Amino acid sequence: MPNKPLSALTLQDRNAEVQIQVHRKWEFRGAVDNGPILHIDMILTDCTGNAIHCQIPSFLAATRGDEFQVGKIYKMTRFSVARAKSTYKPVDGDLMLYVKPYTTLELCHTSPSGFPLYVYHLTSYDKIDPDGSNARNFHDVLGIITEISAIKPVGNAHIPSSYNRHVLIKNLSDDILKITLWGKRAQEFSLTNTYDPQKQTPIVVLFVGCLPKEYQGEVLLSGGAACHWYFNPSIEEAEAFYSRIESEKINIELPSLDKQEITPPSFPQREHHNLKYILSLNPHDVPDQGYECTVTITCIPEGKTWYYIACNTCPNKPSIDPVIRQCSTCRSTNYCFRYKLTFKASDGTEEAEMFAFDNVARTIIGKPCPTVVASFPDASAIPPEIAAIVSRKYTFIIEFNSQSFRFLEKTLLIKGIVASYGRMTSLPIVQEKDDVQLPLTPTKNKLITTAAESPSTPMSRLSTADSPSMPQKLTYSPAKNKP
Template sequence: MPFDLFPTLHPKSKHWVICARASRKWEYRGGTDDGPIVHVDLVLGDEKGNAIYAEIPSSEIDTKSPLIQEGGIYIISRFRVSKAKSLYRPVDGPYMVEFTCYTKITPAKDVPQTFPTHIYKLTPFTDLRRHIGENRNFLDVLGIITEVSDTRSVQLPNQPTPTLNRNIVLKDLSNLEIRLTLWGQRAAEFTIDAIYNEEQPEPIIILVVGTLMKSYSGEEYLSGNTACRWYFNPAILEAEHFYTVLRNQRLPIKHTTASTDQTAPMRTSLPLEDKHLNDLQAMDPYDFPDGGCQCTITITRLVLTTPWWFPSCNRCSRACILDGDGYRCNTCSCTGYRFKYKLCFIGNDGTAEAEMIAFGEVGRRIVGKPVQQVLRTSRSANDTPPDVAAIVSLKFTLAVTLTEQSYYNPQKSYQVNSVITAYGRQHALPDTRHDQHKHTAGSQMPPHALTYPTSSTTDLASQTLNYPMTSYSTPPNPTVQYRSTNISPSSAPEIQIAPHKTIPRDITPPPPLDHDETPSKKTAPTHDVASSKHSIAQKRLFQDTMDTAKDSGAPKKTKNDTSKAAPSAPLSLAI
């Protein structure tokens, strides 16, 4: 039977049948690779050598993922074709394949031998520098192994537990070198023992796919995580020149131990002191431990005066400002950016309550979904999505430090550095209103409050989440409701909505950090300026993230039917 080739796929039809080799398969568990499986990713190749990215969502992993093994060839039908992701793309192309509950997968028989074994797009070593901080496409390289280190355990600032890494030094035929750093499971899996003989050290050519170019403390390197794969001495056309030049040569591979490995210094993680919020609030900020403390809190409401997302610079992680069709970092002038979480909420442990803020990957661990996935479900770029509103009533043990404004304000606020333990949704919220935080009958709630009134017999896991549609220019609409899958309308509590307060339009850049995470928030400006530029940025963000959810077959009523995402300007680096 004839099969559809990848270049013919488009969203307007639903009856595609493809025959493809699963060239690569990996599980995405979030930025720190330690959370639940968010989705399973695939790189598929058809018999003509065309490639496309495919994704199995979390809801279908148990039924669909076991049916596909890396390297196998399968007949796949009843899937959806949608617009390709804008970030972390393993292959180029306008569309991607999405598996659904109706997708059929069967092993192919008597298939031709033309299916590609390796799918790649090589980047020369001379071009790697200009990709520093970019995350639109993964990078693939071909080189010679000259050095391999042992694995070592490294404590990263944005992770609660240490992770493994391993360094491999590669060079091209012009003797340009680049360091490849593998992380976590990939670091543990890498070995050359099966193909390298120290007595007869023949050169090892390696094809590495699925990496990102990064910079740390002035040193440039390729980073390989779950999407990374490698192939020793691959049978590809580009490697033939290596084999010809290196024929009959001996090239020993240097082995470095952890003690001499040139990587970022390992941080020793000391146990954090467990504190109640009333103790933290009573503590002089100058007596606060430098390494922070840990506290166990329940999220009782959101602070809606702060946007829950922001555009983060790919190079220095500071907040970016609007610049034409994209964003630009005021500090380093980098035009590469990605959206990150900026969750501001009130935590309560029964002794006191305090404002807390979580950035980037820490926010992802609290919400449980990547920020791009949540943005796709937003009705507009200004509202609070259901996934963000649903963090109310979740209980965590958090590692926290003081924010800068705590040194100027008696009511301290805290930055969440990591999630130590997640306890899930609570049946009742802590209440300190009978202590120092009393609300009399005539008093108003704080202007930022989004409060869920509860009782000891109320199960928040089965309640409708009703929250205001906050906007930068319009008052909230309390009639809008979002409903999760396990909701009983009869038990839905009424949500108290505070008087509307116009949110400042400017996004204040947080202070810098030396790692790929976002630091504590600055105090937002108090002026209320109607900026048309930021409205344009909000619309563009919403369009970029919602394009994948649109039905391409439906007639469009917009004035400009271009359906183009905002282009990212290329980086200009002088290193």
């Protein structure tokens, strides 16, 4: 069977044979460095210079993940061709590949020429927009390294602990861009064998697989598991940088922590419980660090407002009068829109109402609140962006909200997200309680089967999932007073 170019693959291909090189490979574990593998991602190339995204689902990660070695060339057959995800795309293209249990892989001992050394699509610094249409796709940038920070542990009792480091780069216009590397990527980044402090020769770097973010008003790129870098790459776009640095010297202080083993900060360990246990508790008995629970979002209650107008001057962001748009605390008229997201979720043992403030809600919805308000200003109706979160599965860090201490009705406040598992194809429901003798052998939870089908895909900064939308039992009115 002749090898088929990657560019010639179609959705109908089931028995095509391709000759590919594993160009890049990374494991996605969600929001934690040492969590379970949610999927393994690869960029595959062929000898004609084409590239395609390929994914190994979680249930095959342990058995098939090690078969694919970076830099090796293989003949691969019996893989699945699917439409490329619309978000978190590491390469351009309409299609992607999935490794299946029956996928065959044969190592090639001869290496044809033509496989690309670099796979990238550069974005200029001024086009990096954390709220733009490409905010959930990976960005590649080129620049000269000007500064490297030491590795710093980060985290608190509500967010899984990790560590990061910042790398500052500049373009030919001397615009500065911050790259924040996380976890293992932070520890792996080192200039020890590349930069000579005596000669001070500048280093050109190509970063690939970064996501645009905004922190305290600063636009930056975040480098997680998908991030990779190349020092002094031999690409056409770098030639102008090399011409400039011929007569330039840059003093880069190499952090002393490069050679040390970094241990993330330790925090009290949280227990993981199901909803039935958590809802049975007295709110006063929940520990300060909260509990973890894994649930699927089942519905969005109607009649709940999903955002409020907050003061942008006061530290605690109190609500602003929606009519006069003035803060009652400081009298400021500088306001912003912030989420107050309410939904119901279940794990099959119980269903609970959950609530999330702006930071957590933004991660779940995938868009900042002002962006959604601009297209859907009615706070009492359900916008499509929020309706779309139904059927997504998460592991949350939760505690009871303040009203649960005063009334019998309980609501869980989400303090953080441990992991995201993407969109589920069925929703768990709680079994009806019957006054009958229960069997000694536990029965499986009943499921509501939905029409959507989705491969096993995860989170976003946390999820990288992008599955077909699932019909929801939700109604929302057209936007009112649309600007």
